Amino acid sequence: MQMPEPNAAILSRKARIVERLRGVLSADAVIDEAHEVRAYECDALTAYKCPPLAAVLPSSTEEVAAVLRICHDEGVPVVPRGSGTSLAGGALPTADSVILGVARLNEVLETDYDNRFIRVQTGRTNLSVTGAVEENGFFYAPDPSSQLACAIAGNIAMNSGGAHCLKYGVTTNNLLGVTLVQMDGTVVELGGAHLDAGGLDLLGLACGSEGQLGVVTEATLRILRKPEGARPVLMGFSSNEVAGACVSDIIKAGVLPVAIEFMDRPCIVACEAFAHAGYPDCEALLIVEVEGSDAEIDEQLGLILQIARRHDPVELREAKDADEAGRIWLGRKSAFGAMGQINDYMCLDGTIPVSELPHVLRRIRELSEGYGLEVANVFHAGDGNMHPLILFNANEEGQLEKAEALGADILRLCVEVGGCLTGEHGVGIEKRDLMADQYAPADLEAQMRVKDVFDPKWLLNPAKVFPLDASAQRRAA
Amino acid sequence: MQMPEPNAAILSRKARIVERLRGVLSADAVIDEAHEVRAYECDALTAYKCPPLAAVLPSSTEEVAAVLRICHDEGVPVVPRGSGTSLAGGALPTADSVILGVARLNEVLETDYDNRFIRVQTGRTNLSVTGAVEENGFFYAPDPSSQLACAIAGNIAMNSGGAHCLKYGVTTNNLLGVTLVQMDGTVVELGGAHLDAGGLDLLGLACGSEGQLGVVTEATLRILRKPEGARPVLMGFSSNEVAGACVSDIIKAGVLPVAIEFMDRPCIVACEAFAHAGYPDCEALLIVEVEGSDAEIDEQLGLILQIARRHDPVELREAKDADEAGRIWLGRKSAFGAMGQINDYMCLDGTIPVSELPHVLRRIRELSEGYGLEVANVFHAGDGNMHPLILFNANEEGQLEKAEALGADILRLCVEVGGCLTGEHGVGIEKRDLMADQYAPADLEAQMRVKDVFDPKWLLNPAKVFPLDASAQRRAA
Structure with missing residues (x-):
């Protein structure tokens, strides 16, 4: 997977950038030693790795705003990171970027059972949100397979689902409000603990935006009473x-x-x-x-x-x-664990109309035979969210590339039958170049113009979501 | 309610503008006689009236695009209109605007029971969507009181709900995709007949945007099996x-x-x-x-x-x-009919946390006594969506203004207790100046910058949603 060339001017200013970051964060919250930043070199799409310039671990919305203001000022790309469980490379660094990890933002801020919501900082893990309310008979519905580890920040970024989203919907259906810090440090409140809101639905826009519009530091989540x-x-x-x-x-x-x-x-x-x-x-x-x-x-x-x-x-x-x-x-x-024991695998994430299941499964088998790579299918069938696992041997030359090509063909098939490129994993780096298969140029342009508003310099989560050539043009403009 | 001064230059160019519109539409689809355009002078917020420059009734997405291109070129404001049932003045014309009515766009384009969706043109009425599928045991869930008359276009613009949205959600929870025509005539497809989609969620953004971003001509709607x-x-x-x-x-x-x-x-x-x-x-x-x-x-x-x-x-x-x-x-x-027989009334629409119901009802009674105007309460209590009806005598000098002031106080109360200005009627002209009570300047600025992207000249549905002084500045810029 091609990544943009790092900006040499930024690399040469590393010392100054790190010093400025240390000026607004506690000493242990700025990580810049080569052996330490390696902990952030990849997410769960481990085939791709790149250590960042530095990593920061702010402890408050104000600290996040301060970090973003500095990076905005210095023209440094920022890669927001929840727990790094993205299967689509959604938190993959570039060499000239600062990783902004929200792990230290993990408090419960408010619990309201009468109105059925909880407000948390977004570094909190998915399962520990339910953990905070289950004694009182409530739970938080979206349940990605990685729920023990994955952060609410990442769930919001990717609009995550889970096995039970057929009934309860995905993150966007369970999200009431967020605090979002824009790239220039401006803090905005989107939505709130209530139905609907006046004006434009920026909350819906922020959900699933994969860190392209800002960093979400707090979230108000719908909680539900546990079924009998x-x-x-x-x-x-x-x-x-x-x-x-x-x-x-x-x-x-x-x-x-x-x-x-x-x-x-x-x-x-x-x-x-x-x-x-x-x-x-x-x-x-x-x-x-x-x-x-x-x-x-x-x-x-x-x-x-x-x-x-x-x-x-x-x-x-x-x-x-x-x-x-x-x-x-x-x-x-x-x-996933079972497959991982016997093979390297690539986990895809596409969505199709439910009635197309038999046809799509047949076509996947044909494609799999054509490429000579086995595909195992395990997925949320009720809402058409497929997770084909392509099995390959990472140590054999050329197999990764072959698996990627097969994956792209399977995702194009999803689009062809009236489905789409992603159900819950997001586009990340994995599917950015397939976006042109899903969207007409005018559709994509409309999305990129909205990104322009929130991040005019295109510094947030670079090289993700949009086709690489399109985002490169945007950054150069 | 103050409205912006009409643009004299546009009024003077009326003949040319109408001629250009006639060039792209059939003869009976362009209405410009004074006695005819009066049919479009108001919506269901009848206290405010203003005949438009002209009204057009396009019959296809292409015709809508042609109309918008002309108006964009001529700098003429456009007011999109479904069936004109807005209680918030969402389709109130300005004297220099063209009303774009979608009434002739009323076809069912596709029905798919296997994947539970219907695709319609948006001039179709809410109830006739259910009408198209009920023989097969399905229905479309959102059910505003005006469902016999109101159009899907207006439902999408206002993110309409209804008595049964406690279980089934509002329009945004039942909308899968739309065809949206931007002010410059560009046609984009947002969402589709599938779960989620890659990239930014412009579908969620379009839903509830009150005609500020474009004209929605086609919609893919989730249909559900009728309960036993x-x-x-x-x-x-x-x-x-x-x-x-x-x-x-x-x-x-x-x-x-x-x-x-x-x-x-x-x-x-x-x-x-x-x-x-x-x-x-x-x-x-x-x-x-x-x-x-x-x-x-x-x-x-x-x-x-x-x-x-x-x-x-x-x-x-x-x-x-x-x-x-x-x-x-x-x-x-x-x-509503019963109240209308004995009084003039103003129907409010605010949302509060359910636990605040007793407190808010008590405060409404105190406010009502303070103003000397009776308030009747009828509302969707399950999701905290209130519809206080303020009773007044429209023929008595000053009563309308008094009712408006009481209405504003009640809506501010909703915001104070953690609720918001609207549940399902939208902001329209009614609540635009209260948006500053709901949103901090940075929140509102973020919304207006997104509007800039889709409608840089601020021609779409003028004087609605955003505070009048803010939108006037934007248009002048």
Whole structure:
């Protein structure tokens, strides 16, 4: 993946820049030694690495504003970073950039159960938001697989989802307000703890903007009351197509499970070997979970099982207790770990209309055969959010490039059938050059002109989201 | 309400402008006779009237683009108009503006039940979207009171809600994509029939932008499967405070009715006299509706009634059949008509945290007494979206101004308690000068800079949304 040449003038001014940063932060919050900045050289897309000029760890919105003012003044690019769990290279540094990590901004600022919201600093991890309210019977709905580690800042930047977003929506549906620091240090409040707001919806714009518009330091999040109970059912089918058709029929029937997860044979085999979840030997598995009271669960599952039976399932296993439910989920949740044990893999993230599932799975198989690289499919099928895993050997010359080419073809396929390039991982560096496949020039230009407003010098999170040549032109202008 | 002086140079060029418009539209689609343009002199905020320079009724996205290109070229302000049902003056013309009505853009372009969406031209009315899919068991969720008349274009412009948005969300939660024509005639596609999208979320930005960014000509809308059944329960209470506390407790318990509607005594009396709904003689009424299968309804209502009983209700009446359900809703749905028969009224639209309901209702009563103007309250209590109706006599000198001043005080109160100026009616001309109470200068400046991008000459829907002095400066710049 090509990255822009570092700006030599910035590199030569490093000492002054670091000194200015030390002037506004505590001594241990500015990191510039070569062996220390290496901790920030990549995110979870580890195929790409580049140590930054320096890294800073501010402890307040004011400190973030002070850092940005200095970098704006010095013309230094800034790469905001949550916990660095991006699978799309969303927090990959450039050599001339300052990493702005929000890890020290991790306080709960306010909890309001009457109005069902929590206000947190955005360095707080996703799971610890739920941790702060679960004693009182509440939870925060978006649940990315990385929820133990990933920060709310990154969730907002990428508009993250998770297995349960079929029912609860993604981050944008659970975000009420943010404090955003613009590149010039201006602090703005977008949204608030209330429905809607007057004027332009800059909150919706900020959510999913991948650090292109500013740094979000505080967030007001919707919290929900925990459901009484939940119960998954495991369904095995004789082909991907049949499983896909079953998903379509469930959605079409208007039932709303909290999750419909899909795994194909390569994925089932790997997960079973890793987690011993007792998965049946079949071509495709669905895990469908519903929640509510026992009566509600019985009723909804009754309808879902009736639909499933029409597709001649190889297996239908309703969890009889918490233990069995745990085992059913264990396999799915260990999918990435399981694949990682046997292969290098690249995890894609595209979205398609649910009715296109069978067609897209068939085309992925053809593409996979064409490239000679195996693809395992595990994804949130209910809302069409796919995560094909391309398996390859990173130590074999040329395989990474081949995997990238196959990934690009699969994502183009998503766009072709009326879907889009990303569901929850964001564009990052991974998909920036595919944006031209998704958007017409006028559509992309409209987005870039909005970026111009918030970051006229194009210093924020460089080389991400927009095609590299377009952003290079913008920076030069 | 002050409006900007019309631009004399534009008025003097009227003949040329109309001729150019006739060059791109059919003869009957350009209206410029004084007696004809009067049909467009106001929207549902009828206290303010001003005939436009001309009105045009394009029949396609291309015609809309052609009209906008001409107006952009001539520097003529354009006021986009759906069905003209805005209660906030969102479609009020200026004397030098061209009204762009989308009424002729009313086709269904695509219906996809497998992926649960419909694509329509935006002049189509809200109710006729449901009309197009209900035979197949689907519906479009947002349901403003004006749904028989209001256009999807206006729903998108104002991010409209309705009685059932507590469960289903407002327009932005049900909108998948739009075709937007910018002021210079550029056509862009925002979003699409899929979850999320890469890059900046311009779709979220466009929704609720009140015609400030462009004209939306086509929309892809989420459709949902109709629930099996629904059942309302009527609850009477001895005071507004007790009813408010009951609403808070229902929300806090995590039950999710589709609607929680609130009416206070002045409203109950007027509705009962008008609709003979059989409402009890009490201080405050709630209508709480749940939906699903009979078993689900029984279970949810059981929990809700248990909460209600803790608040010593004067009456608890569960609808036993469709007939009784219809009567319970009839009173609420005729509220505006009922009030209109006995008074002139101004309908406000503010949002507050649900827990503040008792406090805000008490303060509204004090303000009402201070001004000597009665206020009737009827609103979507579940999500804190209030619609206080200020009663006044339009024929009595000074009463309109007094009602406006009281309205401004009530809306400031909403902001004070952590709420906001609007829930679903938009800012329009009504609340533009209160935006400075809601937003800090930097917040407002960020919004206006985004408007600059889409409409650099500030020609689109003039004198709305932003404080008049701020938008005048922007136009002059």
